[in-house]
Amino acid sequence: xxxxxxxxxxxxxxxxxxxxxxxxxxxxxxxxxxxxxxxxxxxxxxxxxxxxxxxxxxxxxxxxxxxxxxxxxxxxxxxxxxxxxxxxxxxxxxxxxxxxxxxxxxxxxxxxxxxxxxxxxxxxxxxxxxxxxxxxxxxxxxxxxxxxxxxxxxxxxxxxxxxxxxxxxxxxxxxxxxxxxxxxxxxxxxxxxxxxxxxxxxxxxxxxxxxxxxxxxxxxxxxxxxxxxxxxxxxxxxxxxxxxxxxxxxxxxxxxxxxxxxxxxxxxxxxxxxxxxxxxxxxxxxxxxxxxxxxxxxxxxxxxxxxxxxxxxxxxxxxxxxxxxxxxxxxxxxxxxxxxxxxxxxxxxxxxxxxxxxxxxxxxxxxxxxxxxxxxxxxxxxxxxxxxxxxxxxxxxxxxxxxxxxxxxxxxxxxxxxxxxxxxxxxxxxxxxxxxxxxxxxxxxxxxxxxxxxxxxxxxxxxxxxxxxxxxxxxxxxxxxxxxxxxxxxxxxxxxxxxxxxxxxxxxxxxxxxxxxxxxxxxxxxxxxxxxxxxxxxxxxxxxxxxxxxxxxxxxxxxxxxxxxxxxxxxxx
Amino acid sequence: xxxxxxxxxxxxxxxxxxxxxxxxxxxxxxxxxxxxxxxxxxxxxxxxxxxxxxxxxxxxxxxxxxxxxxxxxxxxxxxxxxxxxxxxxxxxxxxxxxxxxxxxxxxxxxxxxxxxxxxxxxxxxxxxxxxxxxxxxxxxxxxxxxxxxxxxxxxxxxxxxxxxxxx
Ligand SMILES: Cc1ncc(C[n+]2csc(CCOP(=O)(O)OP(=O)(O)O)c2C)c(N)n1
Numbered sequence: 001x002x003x004x005x006x007x008x009x010x011x012x013x014x015x016x017x018x019x020x021x022x023x024x025x026x027x028x029x030x031x032x033x034x035x036x037x038x039x040x041x042x043x044x045x046x047x048x049x050x051x052x053x054x055x056x057x058x059x060x061x062x063x064x065x066x067x068x069x070x071x072x073x074x075x076x077x078x079x080x081x082x083x084x085x086x087x088x089x090x091x092x093x094x095x096x097x098x099x100x101x102x103x104x105x106x107x108x109x110x111x112x113x114x115x116x117x118x119x120x121x122x123x124x125x126x127x128x129x130x131x132x133x134x135x136x137x138x139x140x141x142x143x144x145x146x147x148x149x150x151x152x153x154x155x156x157x158x159x160x161x162x163x164x165x166x167x168x169x170x171x172x173x174x175x176x177x178x179x180x181x182x183x184x185x186x187x188x189x190x191x192x193x194x195x196x197x198x199x200x201x202x203x204x205x206x207x208x209x210x211x212x213x214x215x216x217x218x219x220x221x222x223x224x225x226x227x228x229x230x231x232x233x234x235x236x237x238x239x240x241x242x243x244x245x246x247x248x249x250x251x252x253x254x255x256x257x258x259x260x261x262x263x264x265x266x267x268x269x270x271x272x273x274x275x276x277x278x279x280x281x282x283x284x285x286x287x288x289x290x291x292x293x294x295x296x297x298x299x300x301x302x303x304x305x306x307x308x309x310x311x312x313x314x315x316x317x318x319x320x321x322x323x324x325x326x327x328x329x330x331x332x333x334x335x336x337x338x339x340x341x342x343x344x345x346x347x348x349x350x351x352x353x354x355x356x357x358x359x360x361x362x363x364x365x366x367x368x369x370x371x372x373x374x375x376x377x378x379x380x381x382x383x384x385x386x387x388x389x390x391x392x393x394x395x396x397x398x399x400x401x402x403x404x405x406x407x408x409x410x411x412x413x414x415x416x417x418x419x420x421x422x423x424x425x426x427x428x429x430x431x432x433x434x435x436x437x438x439x440x441x442x443x444x445x446x447x448x449x450x451x452x453x454x455x456x457x458x459x460x461x462x463x464x465x466x467x468x469x470x471x472x473x474x475x476x477x478x479x480x481x482x483x484x485x486x487x488x489x490x491x492x493x494x495x496x497x498x499x500x501x502x503x504x505x506x507x508x509x510x511x512x513x514x515x516x517x518x519x520x521x522x523x524x525x526x527x528x529x530x531x532x533x534x535x536x537x538x539x540x541x542x543x544x545x546x547x548x549x550x551x552x553x554x555x556x557x558x559x560x561x562x563x564x565x566x567x568x569x570x571x572x573x
Numbered sequence: 574x575x576x577x578x579x580x581x582x583x584x585x586x587x588x589x590x591x592x593x594x595x596x597x598x599x600x601x602x603x604x605x606x607x608x609x610x611x612x613x614x615x616x617x618x619x620x621x622x623x624x625x626x627x628x629x630x631x632x633x634x635x636x637x638x639x640x641x642x643x644x645x646x647x648x649x650x651x652x653x654x655x656x657x658x659x660x661x662x663x664x665x666x667x668x669x670x671x672x673x674x675x676x677x678x679x680x681x682x683x684x685x686x687x688x689x690x691x692x693x694x695x696x697x698x699x700x701x702x703x704x705x706x707x708x709x710x711x712x713x714x715x716x717x718x719x720x721x722x723x724x725x726x727x728x729x730x731x732x733x734x735x736x737x738x739x740x
Contacts (some may be wrong), residue, residue, distance in 0.1 A: 122593060123600040127641045130589075147641065182585060306635035451643045 003168040006134050007032040010160070011040050012171060013141035019069050022098075022436050023047050023056035027073025028113060029100030032165035033536065045435065045464050050077050050454040052428035054084020057095040059432025061088075062415045063390055063440075065219065067148050068432060070097040071491035074102055075113030078159070079120065083422060088155035090419025091240060092217055094148040095155045096141075097121075102130055117159045127156030140477045142174035142224055151185030153217055162351035171432070185303055187329050197275070197299045197316045198332045201231055204273035204297075206348045210256070210285075213240030213418065214278015214302060220323035221245065221411045224277070227330040230294040230349040232342040234352055234559030236264040238279055240418045245407035253352060254361065257285045259400040259552050262359035262565055267352055268293050269562045271437070277301040278322040281311035282419070283559075291561035301325045363553060363568055366522050368509055371547035374398060374473045377525055378405050380443060383531040389441040390433050394426035394450030396480040398473040400552045402445040403478035430468040431461050441469070441533065441534040448474040455508070461539040462513030469532055469540040475548040476500045483551045487572060509541035518543045526536075577606055578630040579654060579726055582621040582637055583613060583645040590642050595619065601636055603627045604718070609723030622725045632649070649726055659722040660704045663694040665715035674714055681707045698713055 004012070010033050014022070021043045026034045037044055047053035057068030067383045072081050078099040088095045102111040118130040127147050129140055144156040201207060215224055215237075221244050228235050228251055235245045236256045245252055254261030254266055268274060279285070286292040289311055300307075300314035301322060308317040318325055333342070356517055366376040378401050381389075393399040393416040408414050416435055417425040430444035451472050461468050473479075481496040500571040509516025515535050517528045525544065532540045555566045565571060584590045591610055598605055604626035613620040627633050629702070630648060635645045662683075666674040678685065678695055681703065687694035697707050701724060708716070 117597075118589070119592065122596045132588075183641050304639070306632065306639050310632055310635075423659060 002171070003434045004171050005032065006160075006167050007165045008036045008135045008168060009169055009171055010141065010165070011036040013138045013174065014042060014069065015040065016138070016173065017067070017141065017145045019067075021060065022069040022071055023053040023060070023432065024071030025050050025053055025073070025077060027077050027100065029074035029102060029162045030071060030077070030098070030160070031073075031100075032161070032162060033071070033100070034096070037438075046460060047428065048460050049454065050080035051083050051356070051424065052431075052454050052457040052460065054081045054095070054097065055062070055087070055422075055428035056432035056435070056457075057094045057097075058084060058088050058091075058430030059392060059415055060436040061093050061095055061432075062429070063412055063433035064329070064436035065412065066094075066436070067092070069098070069146055070095060071098040073382065074100045074117065075115045077113075078117040079115055079130060082120060082124060085121055085155045085157065086304045087417055087420040087422045087425065088288070089124045089126065090124070092153050092213065093155065094149055094153035096144050097125075097155060097157040099157060099159050100165070101130070101159045101161040104161045105163065107161065110318060114353075117157070118247065121157050122415045124155070125157050126152075127484070128157040130159045130161075131164055132161070134169050135369065137169065137170060138174045143178050144179040144500075147180075147183065148234065151183070168558070185321075186305075186319045187303070187321040187324050189301065189325040191320045191328070192353060192426055193316055193330050194325070194328045197318060197329060198275055198336055200297060200299060200316060201275065201333070202336065202343065203346060206271045207233055207273040207275060207345075208253070208267050208271040209235045210238070210268065210274050210276040210279050210293075211241045211244050212238045212277065212279025213234055213323045215241050215244040216280065216411045218322040219411075220278070220326050223323050223326035223330065225249075227326050227333070228502050230330060230337070230342060231333055232344065233275065234267060234349070236260075236268060238282070238285055238418075239403055240415065241250065241279070242403055242414040244507050247407040248407040248409055255403055257282075258287070258556050259404065259554060260285075261361055261404070262554055262567065263352060263355040265554070265556065265562050265565055266355055268296070271296045271505060272301070273297050275299045275301075277326065278303075286311065287556050287560050287562040291563065293562075318540075338465065340407075341464070359567060363486065364550065368522060372520060372522055372524075372525070372544060374475065374544070374546040374550050375401050376469070377473060377519070377544040377546060378402055380525045381443065381445070381529055382406050384526055384533055385441055389443045390437060392416065392426050392430040392433055392442065392444045394444070395421045395423045396447040396450060396478070397475070397550070397552050398445055398447045398479070401473075412550070423447075423450040427454045427470060429468050429470075430470065431457055433467045434466050444468060444470040446470055446472050447479060448472055448476060449478045454542040455512075458509070458512045458514055458539055458541065467536050467539050470542065472505060472541065472543045473546055474505070474543050475546050475550070477548045479548070482548070486551070488557070504542060505543035512516040512521050514539040514541050516541050516543070516550070518545065520545045576626050576628055578625050578627065578633070579649045579651070579656070579724070580623045580625060580630075580634065580637070581647050581726060581728070582623060582643060583651060584619050584621060584640075585642040585644065586612065586617050586619045587642055590619065591621075593640055593642065594623075594637070597636055597640060598625070600621050601632075603636075607723040609725045611725075622723065624724055647728060649728055653729055654726045655729055656700045656724055656726045657698060658701055658704050658724050660707070660719065661694060661698045661719040662697065662708065662711060662719045663687075663692050664711045665691060665717060666693040667691045670714055674711075677710050681710070682706060
């Protein structure tokens with residue numbers, strides 16, 4: 001039988017899993033794996049920093065639903081990946097990270113570029129491996145894919161010592177079934193719990209369906225729509241679930257949370273029943289948990305049993321996959337309703353639509369000739385694209401505006417760093433998303449602070465021919481930090497100002513092989529965006545110079561009660 | 574003290590499993606009060622006995638179950654469990670004290686395992702309370718050094734619960 005090197009086996013194993021692209025950066029310990037990659041049909045995208053490679057894998061995974069793959073060398077290559085792994089762990093993104101390691105004989109000796117990758121990444125991965133037996137490779141890769149993509153998805157890391165990579169093995173196709181005695185995710189909800197859930201829903205006067213990122217991860221958006229309509233349930237979509245339920249739907253109340261819609265925050269607060277599906281009662285949603293929706297009973301559906309009861313006790317806990325459980329709930333409801341219909345709950349519905357119309361999200365004024373408003377720029381981008389784009393955000397004010405003001409109607413069209421809040425996410429994640437969905441118009445909406453953290457990946461985008469577009473909302477400040485300093489630190493703007501015209505983003509764009517445009521007035525915005533939308537042969541960077549003093553509202557201060565929503569500047573005093 | 578919980582965890586005997594458990598505890602802010610690990614009845618399996626200091630033991634159990642190498646997690650309450658610890662304790666016992674120390678030790682079935690000119694070292698096996706009581710008894714003589722194993726525990730057979738005294 002033919003013997004091949006472990007490096008070849010690794011690439012073969014990745015091909016076997018259907019990998020079409022991997023994002024990485026080579027180096028000594030991982031070089032053996034890069035050699036067979038040279039002949040492989042797998043495309044390698046050379047990120048300019050391993051953190052970028054990790055976020056590219058995440059963007060790819062979030063846009064496509066498939067496992068994203070990134071690869072780095074030992075030591076600093078691996079430690080540079082840690083931020084991306086932590087991000088993927090927080091947001092349950094299926095990625096596989098492959099890292100080189102010093103030879104097994106050198107492990108523990110402080111060899112050149114040695115880092116304890118396996119130990120460092122243990123708390124930021126769903127699982128990780130240090131491979132010490134060459135024969136295991138095909139099965140380990142297969143297992144890693146299985147772990148990353150099933151149950152609650154997440155990052156998995158495989159650390160490969162260099163001597164192992166150079167060993168020869170006889171290739172065998174991995175056996176189809178992965179049998180891990182300690183890993184058997186429950187996907188189907190318990191029928192009795194499903195029955196109790198429907199009873200509670202039917203009795204409820206003021207229900208709210210609290211949809212989280214799990215809806216998107218499990219591909220349950222269609223089931224969510226069917227069930228919400230049949231049960232006549234108002235829906236909120238969290239920051240991780242934007243697009244899981246159409247923003248344009250009458251039952252949609254918007255995004256809850258610190259910068260959520262008044263209607264969504266208050267509906268949850270006043271509800272008598274919260275049906276949480278694939279959501280985890282994050283502190284950015286609940287505010288102070290002891291004051292959160294105190295009158296509500298809880299139905300909590302999650303594939304991760306540890307999420308149920310972690311923050312809030314559930315009256316009806318249901319462990320299972322969101323899509324499967326939604327189907328079960330819908331079947332049960334259809335049976336209970338027979339030829340009838342769900343309760344109309346007219347009073348509740350009227351209250352909700354009252355809140356919706358009294359407190360719409362958009363509260364800014366773009367005066368002609370006045371300072372350009374960041375919200376206006378984002379709304380213009382929505383208009384010029386017809387909303388037909390994948391939006392990828394950084395972290396800060398621009399992220400919140402992008403989440404609030406865009407009308408999302410489809411899953412996987414909104415990609416952001418929710419749980420970790422990783423600045424620098426947008427540019428590389430957009431590159432990954434574009435690689436996965438080359439026919440889509442992929443727009444990163446980024447802050448100037450965030451952009452400066454990973455902007456070198458625009459060189460990757462231009463040289464690799466990945467035509468992403470970036471809109472920099474340039475308020476020449478760390479805007480969200482400035483907002484907090486304005487509200488909570490007596491306007492002492494400590495270390496939150498970025499220089500006004502440095503760098504020159506148009507020149508920078510050109511220097512990096514991208515098209516560059518700038519808009520400074522309201523009139524300039526639409527034409528510049530039209531121009532950007534028409535370019536498809538290279539990446540585009542659009543800088544919008546905006547008012548640095550705009551603030552994101554509504555706002556519930558961190559750790560505060562969701563009963564008190566600051567709606568505008570005027571509420572601050 | 575009421576936050577102490579006794580948990581047994583059946584895990585795959587793979588390199589690093591202990592590190593995974595310890596890392597998870599550190600990451601989640603759970604405190605390990607005592608921990609003992611050793612081979613279990615089947616090859617390739619280990620059993621850990623953990624005494625954890627945590628207000629919400631259910632979350633500890635779920636997080637343990639979430640680890641890929643974990644097969645089974647059971648919380649044991651004091652009355653459902655057979656619990657043992659081993660203690661080696663060296664106490665002052667000069668010629669004047671020696672017989673009184675030995676008498677006291679005999680009551681606890683503490684076994685003298687090393688005798689020096691001025692000290693005696695005992696081995697004591699028993700449930701945690703017995704060890705604590707013995708320690709109290711020895712304190713007045715002067716405890717020179719002491720070492721204790723982590724606690725190990727097994728669930729009692731359901732049938733045998735009425736005959737608890739046997740254990
Ligand atoms: C890696 C990282 N460091 C620091 C922060 C804290 N932080 C949150 S938002 C923000 C400012 C972001 O500034 P910018 O990218 O310009 O966006 P803006 O808020 O102005 O829209 C900072 C520093 C973070 N989230 N991530």
